[in-house]
Amino acid sequence: MKARRIYPTYFLIGSLLLYGVLYLLPGIAGIGLSFTDWSQFSDKINFLGFDHMFDNYIKAFAGDEKYSGYLTNTLLFTFVTTIVKNVLGLALAVLLTKRIKLLNFHRAVMYIPAVLSALIVGLIFRSVLNPADGILNAFLSKLGIEGPQWLGDPDLAIWSVMAVDTWKGMGYIMTIFIAGIMSISPTYYEASDIDGAGAWQKFKSITLPMLMPTLTVTTVLNVIYGLRVFDIVYALTNGGPGYATEVLYTGIYKEYGYGRYAMGSTLSSIMLVFMILVGFFLIRLMNRNEVEE
Amino acid sequence: MMAHKKIMRTIGINIFAWVLSIILITPLILILINSLKTKGEASLMNLSLPQEIQLSNFTTVIEKGKLDTAFLNSLIYSVFSVVLCTLTSSMAAYVLSRNRSKANRIIYFIIVLGITMPINFIALMKIMQILQIVNTRIGIILLYAAIQTPFNVFLIYSFVGKIPRDIDEAAIIDGCSPLRLFFSIVFPLLKPVLVTVMVLTFLNTWNEYVLPLYYLSKTDYWPMTEAVYNFFGMYFRDWNLICADIVLTSLPVIIVYLLGQKYIVSGMTAGAVKG
Numbered sequence: 394m395k396a397r398r399i400y401p402t403y404f405l406i407g408s409l410l411l412y413g414v415l416y417l418l419p420g421i422a423g424i425g426l427s428f429t430d431w432s433q434f435s436d437k438i439n440f441l442g443f444d445h446m447f448d449n450y451i452k453a454f455a456g457d458e459k460y461s462g463y464l465t466n467t468l469l470f471t472f473v474t475t476i477v478k479n480v481l482g483l484a485l486a487v488l489l490t491k492r493i494k495l496l497n498f499h500r501a502v503m504y505i506p507a508v509l510s511a512l513i514v515g516l517i518f519r520s521v522l523n524p525a526d527g528i529l530n531a532f533l534s535k536l537g538i539e540g541p542q543w544l545g546d547p548d549l550a551i552w553s554v555m556a557v558d559t560w561k562g563m564g565y566i567m568t569i570f571i572a573g574i575m576s577i578s579p580t581y582y583e584a585s586d587i588d589g590a591g592a593w594q595k596f597k598s599i600t601l602p603m604l605m606p607t608l609t610v611t612t613v614l615n616v617i618y619g620l621r622v623f624d625i626v627y628a629l630t631n632g633g634p635g636y637a638t639e640v641l642y643t644g645i646y647k648e649y650g651y652g653r654y655a656m657g658s659t660l661s662s663i664m665l666v667f668m669i670l671v672g673f674f675l676i677r678l679m680n681r682n683e684v685e686e
Numbered sequence: 687m688m689a690h691k692k693i694m695r696t697i698g699i700n701i702f703a704w705v706l707s708i709i710l711i712t713p714l715i716l717i718l719i720n721s722l723k724t725k726g727e728a729s730l731m732n733l734s735l736p737q738e739i740q741l742s743n744f745t746t747v748i749e750k751g752k753l754d755t756a757f758l759n760s761l762i763y764s765v766f767s768v769v770l771c772t773l774t775s776s777m778a779a780y781v782l783s784r785n786r787s788k789a790n791r792i793i794y795f796i797i798v799l800g801i802t803m804p805i806n807f808i809a810l811m812k813i814m815q816i817l818q819i820v821n822t823r824i825g826i827i828l829l830y831a832a833i834q835t836p837f838n839v840f841l842i843y844s845f846v847g848k849i850p851r852d853i854d855e856a857a858i859i860d861g862c863s864p865l866r867l868f869f870s871i872v873f874p875l876l877k878p879v880l881v882t883v884m885v886l887t888f889l890n891t892w893n894e895y896v897l898p899l900y901y902l903s904k905t906d907y908w909p910m911t912e913a914v915y916n917f918f919g920m921y922f923r924d925w926n927l928i929c930a931d932i933v934l935t936s937l938p939v940i941i942v943y944l945l946g947q948k949y950i951v952s953g954m955t956a957g958a959v960k961g
Contacts, residue, residue, distance in 0.1 A: 399854060400785040401864050405793065407774030408835050415832035416800055419813055423806030485706070492696060493703050501947070502707045505714070508943040508950070510893035512911050513932055516918055517713050520720075520925060526731050528716055560710070568951055617802050624895050628915070642896075645807065649900070654808050661806040672802035 420665050427659040433652025449659035462636050463644040463660065470555055470640055471619030477559050478615050479608065482566030487596065489567070490574045500571070504564040511561065515628020518557045519544070544630050547637035554638050558625050562618065566611050573607035574600060616671060620664060721929035728926035743930040747917070751931055755906060756913035760938075762823065763909055764891040767830035768884050775835055775883065776876060779842035780868060784854070794843065800836030807900050814901060821904050829901065830891045838883045841953060845879035846872075882953035885946035892939055910935045 428446050431438040441448055453460045489500050506514060521527050522543035530540030543553040581599045590598070623642035626632065632639035632647065639647075641664055648657035712733070720728045721743055723736040748754055782794045810829075811820065819825030849872065857867045873880075895911040902908060908916070914935045921927050943950060 396785040396787070399858055399864055399867070400781040402781070404777040404781040404864075404868070407770075408778035408797065408839060409793070411771075411774060411828065411832040412797055412800060412835045414813065414817075415810065415829055416803070416805065416835070417796070419806040419810035420803060422813065423809035426809055426812075488699065488703060488706075491699055493700055499703050499707050501944075502711050504951075505940065505943070506710070508889060508893075508939055509936055510895065510911055510939070512893075512895045512915060513936055516914070516928065516932060517717055519918075520731050520928075521713050521716065523731065526729065528712075528731055528733065531732060560713075572951075621804055627895075642804075646899070649808050649811075657808040658806060661804060661808065664804045665806065668802045668804050669799065672799045 420661075423658045424662045424665070426655060427662045429655050431655040431658070433654065449656055450663070452656070453659055453663060459636055459639075460644070460656075460660070463639050463641050464663075466551060466638065467620060467622070467640040469551065470558075470622060471616055473555050474558055474562065474619050475612055475615035477555070478563045478566045479611055481559065481563045482611065483570050483604070483608075485563065485567040486570030486574055487600065490571055500568070504568055506561045507565040507568075509561070511624035512628045514557065514561045515625050518560075518629060522553060522557075545634060547634050550630055550634060551638045554626055554629050557629060558622070561625065562615075566615065569611050569614075570604065570607060573604050577603045613671065613674065617668070620668060620671070717929045717932050720925055721933045723926050725924050725926050728929065729923070731925055740926065743926050744934060747927050747930045747934065750921070750927070751913055751917040752905070752908075753910070753913060753931070753934060756908055756910045757934075759823075759907060760892055760909040760911075763827055763830060764888045766827045767834070767891050768887045770827065771831040771834050771838055771887055772880060772883055774831065775838035776842050776873065776880060777868065778835075779839045780846050780872060780876075782839070783843045783846035784851070794839070797836050798840050801840060803836075805833065807896070811900060820901055821907065823907060826897060826902055826907070829897050830887075830894065833897075834887050834890060838887065841883055842876065842879050845876060849875050878949075878952075881946070882949040885942060885949045886953050889939060889942060889950070892942075 426438070427449050428441055429438045430441060453464070455461065485503055489496060489503070493499065521529055524530055524540065524542045524545060527540075527543075529543070533540040541549055544550050577600065581603070582595060585595050585599060621642060622640055623646070626638055626640050626643050627646070630638045632643045641660055645657045645660050648654070648660065716731070716733060719733060719735065720731060722739045722741070723743075724738075724740055727734075727736060778797070782790050782797075814820045814825055814829075817825075819828065853871060853875075854867060857871050858864075862871070892909075893911065894909075895915070898907075898909055898912045902912070905916075914931050917931050918928055
């Protein structure tokens with residue numbers, strides 16, 4: 394074949410080795426390991442046997458409240474941050490495509506948190522949200538409000554973590570929406586001006602419908618990020634207080650720390666199956682965009 | 687009357703943008719100001735300016751937090767993974783895009799699936815133990831290159847499609863080998879997307895925290911993120927030093943961001959917006 398001579402297959406070797414051995418293989422091997430009793434304390438890795446094959450999975454979903462808590466926290470985190478980042482990101486994008494002086498300055502400011510390391514952002518907000526001398530509670534006390542224990546209150550902590558994550562992530566979503574808004578043909582707006590449409594009407598009847606493809610993509614991106622979140626939770630609360638903010642990836646890290654390797658692998662595999670479904674959806678989306686191009 | 691209303695609205699929007707920007711940037715200003723204070727002043731963690739600027743905080747942190755080694759480590763990991771990943775990803779993306787045979791389509795699909803696929807860190811540990819690359823610099827560089835392969839292949843793949851095929855055929859007729867065709871003709875044409883890939887890979891590697899947490903226990907091999915977190919654990923009362931550490935860790939990222947802003951934005955929005 395001519396194509397194979399001009400575009401030789403050995404060009405793929407580097408990527409296939411890296412990706413195959415260090416990314417794909419652990420994912421597949423991990424599913425196998427989730428059916429074993431592998432732990433730090435066992436010399437050998439033993440298969441659980443056909444009768445007990447799914448024991449780790451049963452434990453994850455039903456057996457131990459701790460593990461199902463990881464799952465619900467992860468889903469809550471994903472659900473809430475996806476919606477809030479989309480709404481705020483879109484609002485900021487609409488604002489920052491209007492006629493504003495120093496537009497690029499504002500865009501850059503709102504985007505900067507997105508380039509910082511999530512770990513660093515976590516540390517910064519450990520200070521900001523400090524109940525005793527943090528700047529947020531100091532500000533609230535000036536208004537006569539006694540600020541809560543943002544990260545110490547088990548009911549509040551996960552919401553604080555989500556708020557910090559939104560601060561970090563919405564600039565990125567905004568940037569994507571800005572690109573989307575800029576690609577809308579100005580003729581639509583000109584026509585609606587002639588018809589005397591107001592700002593809200595223009596948003597509702599032009600901007601929003603035209604942004605639907607963009608919105609789908611930002612949603613998928615937010616979902617992928619939310620399900621895999623680790624750094625920001627680890628830096629802010631490390632899953633605490635108790636297990637109040639424990640998400641899947643911080644939970645997996647703890648399982649690893651305790652030497653419960655099979656259980657950690659099980660949690661990873663649950664996520665893998667879930668994410669592959671999301672992945673199929675994403676690839677279909679991207680292909681559709683390519684066809685339309 | 688209409689014009690008057692319009693001006694008011696423009697002013698209003700501008701003020702609103704400023705208020706938002708200021709609120710969003712305040713945490714960062716807070717860190718910057720407190721990195722210049724004494725321990726006593728910084729313990730209050732407020733926005734008042736320092737009595738006297740304490741640049742010595744930075745030298746203290748570099749010394750106590752071993753930031754010089756950490757900086758070098760981060761630089762080594764970032765630079766090498768950028769070079770390795772850009773090279774392998776561009777070669778793969780080029781062939782996958784040009785020769786869309788059935789096998790290649792499947793390979794592309796599986797690679798791109800990695801954009802969403804989570805890593806099984808525990809099973810990966812086993813594999814790294816077998817390969818004997820746990821706790822090594824080369825191991826972590828390979829990992830960084832591996833985890834960024836899917837997105838980079840995806841980005842470059844769509845760009846290759848925009849380069850006309852005629853060039854390839856002309857070069858082959860002139861007796862070019864596939865390797866020479868790629869490196870001396872196609873590679874330079876990929877420059878815009880490669881710059882994006884390089885900037886993003888650099889930033890991601892610099893900011894990454896999870897892989898060293900699992901696979902580098904030797905403190906001498908720690909990158910900046912790892913060093914800063916460890917420092918935070920040891921000196922959690924010295925907010926002036928912690929802030930100085932945060933500033934030093936984030937500075938390279940912000941510089942790269944400001945220099946490569948155009949490329950970052952184009953990379954991050956690629957695929958998200960058609961056209």
